[in-house]
Amino acid sequence: MFTQIGEIAEPIPVVQSDTKCDIVYHLFKSNPSLEGIAVMGEKGVSLMMRPRFFQQIGTQYGYNLYMGRPVELVMNTQALVVDYSEQITDVSVLAMDRDEGEIYDLVLVTSGESFFGAVSIRRLLLAVADVRAEMAIFMNPL
DSSP states (O other): OOOBGGGGOBOOOEEETTSBHHHHHHHHHHOTTOOEEEEEETTEEEEEEHHHHHHHHTSTTHHHHHTTSBGGGTSBTTOOEEETTSBHHHHHHHHHTSOGGGTTSOEEEEETTEEEEEEOHHHHHHHHHHHHHHHHHHHOOO
């Protein structure tokens, strides 16, 4: 049974904050199942989710405005970033306390000072259900 968030984290692509949006566009287009990417910058790790990216460039002038410019202009600098050793149940509470527009965003996981991976809300909720089921078994051994 997994109890730490880092145990269920998966690798995602990482780009630098000065990476041009057209490169991010091709990353998302070439991998349709990619939910988001980590963006490394001066202030640590940020997040660029697929829906937010395409929503930004899908506006009337968005494509022409952002394609040749850095991804830092559209990334989420307030992403939920947690340490590898955080408990899954604690992270689930933090994830659900986010703004409604960010509730399904990936949770970024760091190990020390370096980026480790990300956890989708789906994976997080399945892990929480497993933890709760294990706890129920120990509380009622019948």
